[in-house]
Amino acid sequence: MSSYVLDFEKPIVELEKKIAEMRAYSVSENMDMEDEIRRLEKKLEKLMEDTYARLTRWQRVLLSRHPDRPYALDYIERLFTDYVELHGDRHFADDPAMVGGVAKLDGDPVMVIGQQKGRTTKQKLHRNFGMMNPEGYRRALRLMHLAEKFHRPVVCLIDTPGAYPGLGAEERGQGEAIARNLFEMAHLKVPILAVIIGEGASGGALGIGMGDRVLMMENAWYSVISPEGCAAILWKKNPSEMIPTAAEMLRVTAPDLLELGVIDEVIPEPMGGAHRNYNAAAQTVKDRIRFHLNALKKLSPAQLIGQRIEKYSKIGFYKEN
Amino acid sequence: MAWFKRKSPGLLAQQKKEMPDGLWVKCDGCGEIIYRKQLAENAHVCNHCDFHFRIQSKEYIELLCDFGTFREIDAKLEPVDFLNFKDSRRYEERLKGAQKKTGLIDAIRTGTAKIKNIPVVFGVMDFAFVGGSMGSVVGEKVARAIDQAMGLKVPLIMVCASGGARMQESIVSLMQMAKTSAKLAQFSDSGGLYIVILTNPTTAGVVASYAMLGDVHLAEPGALIGFAGARVIKQTIGQDLPEGFQRSQFQLEHGFVDAIVHRKEMKNTLVKLITFFL
Numbered sequence: 001m002s003s004y005v006l007d008f009e010k011p012i013v014e015l016e017k018k019i020a021e022m023r024a025y026s027v028s029e030n031m032d033m034e035d036e037i038r039r040l041e042k043k044l045e046k047l048m049e050d051t052y053a054r055l056t057r058w059q060r061v062l063l064s065r066h067p068d069r070p071y072a073l074d075y076i077e078r079l080f081t082d083y084v085e086l087h088g089d090r091h092f093a094d095d096p097a098m099v100g101g102v103a104k105l106d107g108d109p110v111m112v113i114g115q116q117k118g119r120t121t122k123q124k125l126h127r128n129f130g131m132m133n134p135e136g137y138r139r140a141l142r143l144m145h146l147a148e149k150f151h152r153p154v155v156c157l158i159d160t161p162g163a164y165p166g167l168g169a170e171e172r173g174q175g176e177a178i179a180r181n182l183f184e185m186a187h188l189k190v191p192i193l194a195v196i197i198g199e200g201a202s203g204g205a206l207g208i209g210m211g212d213r214v215l216m217m218e219n220a221w222y223s224v225i226s227p228e229g230c231a232a233i234l235w236k237k238n239p240s241e242m243i244p245t246a247a248e249m250l251r252v253t254a255p256d257l258l259e260l261g262v263i264d265e266v267i268p269e270p271m272g273g274a275h276r277n278y279n280a281a282a283q284t285v286k287d288r289i290r291f292h293l294n295a296l297k298k299l300s301p302a303q304l305i306g307q308r309i310e311k312y313s314k315i316g317f318y319k320e321n
Numbered sequence: 322m323a324w325f326k327r328k329s330p331g332l333l334a335q336q337k338k339e340m341p342d343g344l345w346v347k348c349d350g351c352g353e354i355i356y357r358k359q360l361a362e363n364a365h366v367c368n369h370c371d372f373h374f375r376i377q378s379k380e381y382i383e384l385l386c387d388f389g390t391f392r393e394i395d396a397k398l399e400p401v402d403f404l405n406f407k408d409s410r411r412y413e414e415r416l417k418g419a420q421k422k423t424g425l426i427d428a429i430r431t432g433t434a435k436i437k438n439i440p441v442v443f444g445v446m447d448f449a450f451v452g453g454s455m456g457s458v459v460g461e462k463v464a465r466a467i468d469q470a471m472g473l474k475v476p477l478i479m480v481c482a483s484g485g486a487r488m489q490e491s492i493v494s495l496m497q498m499a500k501t502s503a504k505l506a507q508f509s510d511s512g513g514l515y516i517v518i519l520t521n522p523t524t525a526g527v528v529a530s531y532a533m534l535g536d537v538h539l540a541e542p543g544a545l546i547g548f549a550g551a552r553v554i555k556q557t558i559g560q561d562l563p564e565g566f567q568r569s570q571f572q573l574e575h576g577f578v579d580a581i582v583h584r585k586e587m588k589n590t591l592v593k594l595i596t597f598f599l
Contacts, residue, residue, distance in 0.1 A: 175528030
């Protein structure tokens with residue numbers, strides 16, 4: 001179980017510990033404490049329900065960044081078999097922040113692409129904290145075109161604090177790389193399914209996010225800018241205090257985005273968040289991916305492209321006359 | 322004590338900067354004082370150092386379209402504060418303020434026009450309106466301009482100037498990147514010609530969508546063109562950025578701009594390009 005505990009998780013973790021201790025004690029002392037344990041378990045259940053039903057938007061952002069949260073490769077391992085990673089963009093380099101390759105979903109071939117963060121310090125540096133350089137987007141695009149050539153659907157797992165703001169990234173055209181992906185994804189002849197599993201920071205996330213269907217985990221966030229970035233721009237005097245307010249204003253959570261018509265479905269997470277049960281989280285994701293790929297499989301390339309362009313053309317709020 | 326006394330306070334350094342409203346303008350490039358009327362006659366380019374002053378949609382229409390041919394479309398598309406966004410000011414008030422200040426409804430104008438008698442669809446952004454930021458209205462107007470160009474089978478010319486996606490419309494602004502790019506893919510598949518003119522500044526969400534998806538990218542000299550903001554990059558990498566970082570010349574050298582074109586040459590260049598492709 002988790003080694004890192006968020007503030008609002010503390011009472012829950014403490015109660016869990018107490019129950020575990022009591023259970024150990026009742027075994028070692030051979031005492032019947034079942035009634036008491038059951039009472040505490042009831043209390044725990046209630047506490048969790050209350051806590052997670054009342055999460056603020058900022059608390060959800062914190063959950064999405066929980067150090068123990070499953071990352072793209074944790075899902076890939078659980079969702080697919082026969083995964084072979086395919087590296088490199090064939091132009092400049094390989095980008096370890098963007099992973100991907102061929103895989104099978106219950107025997108069906110799928111091209112999977114994911115944004116990957118690192119868990120240990122060494123891994124974090126290797127994955128550049130999940131921030132892609134242009135070659136990451138170009139690697140993803142190469143895999144998408146490969147999938148198109150062989151009529152395989154594409155599944156994209158999104159989890160990034162943003163595209164990397166670096167000197168080299170600008171020299172090699174970070175903006176162009178993201179723009180090109182959007183352009184090419186718009187008329188890709190095979191189904192694209194995007195799942196936001198953690199952080200969906202702006203263009204960095206959208207760069208592989210233009211799916212026929214966009215699904216989002218219950219505790220993920222997706223926005224034009226991070227709450228921190230927004231607060232730094234809008235509240236110059238006290239930005240750090242205003243971060244939770246920025247998260248509220250930006251409406252960064254999955255239910256918000258469903259309401260705004262930006263995503264198609266919220267994927268429920270195990271009680272307390274995906275980091276508390278990787279397998280259960282992955283199972284739900286897998287079921288939803290299968291469901292949507294089955295539906296998309298029935299469409300011709302022309303129908304897919306037509307519906308995809310229509311889907312994105314419709315998004316926007318304005319007045320006329 | 323001096324044997325004469327100053328009767329009024331001396332000239333304050335600040336007053337010099339406030340001159341744009343007057344007859345004379347100080348050039349941001351070389352510091353020369355230029356007669357405003359002369360500047361306007363010279364396409365708002367400094368005649369000493371070729372510094373390109375920032376101009377608005379009205380001036381670009383005059384400069385690039387044949388006189389009186391620009392017919393605005395979708396002029397009545399108005400932004401709405403659908404998120405009830407409020408920071409130090411309400412988004413609604415911010416919009417009203419910008420509308421009053423600029424006389425514009427949002428950060429882009431689109432229409433049909435002629436360039437040396439060639440019919441085109443012409444779009445031009447206004448940086449003066451909330452930093453040329455792209456929200457629903459900008460995205461929708463770009464999308465409709467593309468549809469218009471597709472329907473009329475004419476080239477699309479887009480003059481870009483933007484700080485990026487509009488924060489006050491949050492995720493919906495981000496989706497305008499997807500929307501405009503999707504429409505451009507459709508336009509490109511239909512054989513349409515799309516020419517982008519990058520002006521100072523064109524950054525972030527607009528660079529990561531329709532500003533970098535042209536068949537040809539022209540840039541005005543010295544324009545700032547890039548994805549991430551210089552301040553953020555500096556913080557991230559912890560070192561100073563090279564001289565001319567993210568300027569037109571930098572983008573030309575790195576292969577993202579086809580040509581840097583002087584403002585006074587822009588119309589001729591457009592004509593040469595369009596007549597080649599059509």
